[in-house]
Amino acid sequence: MRKLLLVCALFLAAALAPLPAAAALSVDVTQGNAQPLPIAIPDMISADPAQATMGANIASVVRADLTRSGLFRSIDPKAFVERITNINVAPTFQSWRAINAQGLVAGQVTLQPDGRLRVDFRLWDVYGESQMLGQQFFTQPENWRRVAHLVSDAIYERVTGEKGYFDTRIVFVSESGPATKRVKRLAVMDEDGANPIFLTRGDYMVLTPRFNPTAQMIAYMSYIATKPHIYLFDLETGRQEELGNFPNMTFSPRFSPDGNRVALVLENGGNSDVYVMDLRSRAVMRLTTDPAIDSAPSFSPDGRQITFESDRGGSKQIYVMNADGSNQRRISFGAGENGTPVWSPRGDLIAFTKQLGSHFTIGVMRPDGSGERMLTNAYHDEGPTWAPNGRVLMFTREASNNRGSQIWSIDVTGRNEQRVMTPGDASDPAWSPLIQ
Amino acid sequence: MTKFSSTLKFAALSAALLLGACTHKQEAVNTAPPPAAPPPPAAAPVQAGILPGSAQDFKVNVGDTVHFALNQYNIEENDKGTLSKQAAWLTRYPSVRLTVEGHADERGTREYNLALGARRANAVKEFLVAQGVAAGRLETVSYGKERPICTESGEDCWSQNRRGVSVITGGAAS
Numbered sequence: 248m249r250k251l252l253l254v255c256a257l258f259l260a261a262a263l264a265p266l267p268a269a270a271a272l273s274v275d276v277t278q279g280n281a282q283p284l285p286i287a288i289p290d291m292i293s294a295d296p297a298q299a300t301m302g303a304n305i306a307s308v309v310r311a312d313l314t315r316s317g318l319f320r321s322i323d324p325k326a327f328v329e330r331i332t333n334i335n336v337a338p339t340f341q342s343w344r345a346i347n348a349q350g351l352v353a354g355q356v357t358l359q360p361d362g363r364l365r366v367d368f369r370l371w372d373v374y375g376e377s378q379m380l381g382q383q384f385f386t387q388p389e390n391w392r393r394v395a396h397l398v399s400d401a402i403y404e405r406v407t408g409e410k411g412y413f414d415t416r417i418v419f420v421s422e423s424g425p426a427t428k429r430v431k432r433l434a435v436m437d438e439d440g441a442n443p444i445f446l447t448r449g450d451y452m453v454l455t456p457r458f459n460p461t462a463q464m465i466a467y468m469s470y471i472a473t474k475p476h477i478y479l480f481d482l483e484t485g486r487q488e489e490l491g492n493f494p495n496m497t498f499s500p501r502f503s504p505d506g507n508r509v510a511l512v513l514e515n516g517g518n519s520d521v522y523v524m525d526l527r528s529r530a531v532m533r534l535t536t537d538p539a540i541d542s543a544p545s546f547s548p549d550g551r552q553i554t555f556e557s558d559r560g561g562s563k564q565i566y567v568m569n570a571d572g573s574n575q576r577r578i579s580f581g582a583g584e585n586g587t588p589v590w591s592p593r594g595d596l597i598a599f600t601k602q603l604g605s606h607f608t609i610g611v612m613r614p615d616g617s618g619e620r621m622l623t624n625a626y627h628d629e630g631p632t633w634a635p636n637g638r639v640l641m642f643t644r645e646a647s648n649n650r651g652s653q654i655w656s657i658d659v660t661g662r663n664e665q666r667v668m669t670p671g672d673a674s675d676p677a678w679s680p681l682i683q
Numbered sequence: 684m685t686k687f688s689s690t691l692k693f694a695a696l697s698a699a700l701l702l703g704a705c706t707h708k709q710e711a712v713n714t715a716p717p718p719a720a721p722p723p724p725a726a727a728p729v730q731a732g733i734l735p736g737s738a739q740d741f742k743v744n745v746g747d748t749v750h751f752a753l754n755q756y757n758i759e760e761n762d763k764g765t766l767s768k769q770a771a772w773l774t775r776y777p778s779v780r781l782t783v784e785g786h787a788d789e790r791g792t793r794e795y796n797l798a799l800g801a802r803r804a805n806a807v808k809e810f811l812v813a814q815g816v817a818a819g820r821l822e823t824v825s826y827g828k829e830r831p832i833c834t835e836s837g838e839d840c841w842s843q844n845r846r847g848v849s850v851i852t853g854g855a856a857s
Contacts, residue, residue, distance in 0.1 A: 512798065
């Protein structure tokens with residue numbers, strides 16, 4: 248158990264500062280080749296053969312979740328020596344050590360008399376020969392994927408000490424058609440790309456959707472009317488409403504961490520400034536008054552500050568201000584131009600898009616502008632969004648010559664870059680908080 | 684001068700295409716003299732087959748697009764002629780309303796380019812208003828970088844995409 252925990256503690260340390268002690272476990276994080284933790288996740292067993300497929304499906308999603316995180320390596324089930332027959336007795340640790348598994352997840356699915364699905368699982372430390380975790384979930388059978396994600400989150404949290412992010416959703420813009428007449432539809436999907444749902448039909452363009460903190464509401468920009476404006480989409484009721492009643496364009500919405508306010512940009516006479524609207528009173532407060540472009544606001548997790556982009560200094564750069572608009576100051580002084588700042592839910596970093604000529608990449612910096620670090624290197628990466636635990640980012644990756652865009656993810660360490668599968672082209676991802 | 688003649692050529696071609704579209708079987712008709720049209724109320728350069736005061740008239744004989752430098756929104760010297768013609772045409776046809784679209788190239792974030800497009804559309808609107816067009820006839824809309832007309836990643840296309848387009852939305856002859 249100690250061993251398993253220790254390895255993962257080192258992964259976390261890697262994200263903060265490289266530690267020389269890493270050599271003791273032969274995980275040299277400074278070389279960028281940290282080894283994922285080998286974990287065995289057999290198909291969940293069931294006393295009822297009818298539930299065997301369900302058990303296999305759940306295990307399959309857990310394997311995919313943990314592998315995708317980059318912190319785990321799921322051992323091929325074909326290599327397993329021992330077959331789990333009873334999750335309530337300790338496994339033969341020796342037979343799991345034989346295949347180099349450090350962790351073992353044993354699970355069982357049961358259909359309850361009331362029709363609900365019961366999922367039990369245990370996480371074993373193979374070398375410490377002890378149980379690290381044992382939990383059970385009850386749900387309707389159709390929610391089996393969510394249960395799988397909850398199991399993944401529990402394992403991730405137990406092993407890393409950090410909250411997981413698998414039971415989350417992504418709101419994004421689904422794209423199709425030629426670049427000159429691109430069709431852009433509002434869509435949501437699970438974090439792993441499953442269950443995509445289109446929320447608009449594509450007869451008008453939508454951009455920059457963002458979740459509220461309960462993941463029930465989406466703020467997005469729509470060209471449904473003559474003037475493009477921000478709208479709210481209620482996922483529970485399907486109801487859409489224009490946010491406020493502005494004569495001019497409103498865009499770039501972002502909820503406050505408490506969900507009670509929306510920071511947005513209002514254009515007036517060609518000049519764009521950052522405003523904040525209280526959702527209950529609908530009162531609007533102007534935060535920037537500079538004649539330059541001020542755009543892309545994002546709250547700090549305590550709601551007290553807002554980061555945004557502005558070209559008031561002659562080039563596009565990142566600024567920070569208090570949530571009442573006071574104390575506006577530039578924080579980005581690195582090469583090129585910098586925009587779309589997004590505050591990490593942990594508060595420790597701001598992710599952003601750096602523009603060097605026609606080259607766009609994703610980076611992070613501390614809120615005081617220090618410690619700038621670039622994470623990606625492609626033709627055009629833009630618009631980062633944070634996983635709720637502040638350890639992973641998603642962003643839009645566009646090919647040159649308008650050959651389409653996809654959603655990708657990368658760890659804040661700069662490792663584990665992966666494409667997020669979407670139905671067709673996609674852009675503007677926004678990560679939900681953990682579903683309550 | 685070369686620019687003017689190429690504009691004329693383009694206009695003639697558009698007229699020919701229009702005629703062609705209406706009369707599929709008469710491919711040779713292009714060389715025939717156009718039917719006599721009643722003299723226009725003012726001395727505007729009117730192309731054959733285009734109804735004066737129509738959206739087509741505006742697009743072909745006046746010009747609906749101006750271009751901008753990277754990250755800039757000031758009206759370029761060589762575009763002031765086009766906008767002055769737009770203003771004169773709008774003065775001649777006072778019932779026409781239009782929306783100025785502001786566009787940016789791909790070298791900016793989505794959120795920045797929406798703001799930049801708004802600046803460009805507004806710069807065109809302000810120029811027209813300064814030339815006497817009532818502000819109430821002019822709307823603006825920004826498309827940011829979302830509606831390129833040229834899709835290659837290079838200055839050739841980018842310069843075409845950084846544009847302000849005056850689109851007639853009502854009140855034109857048809």
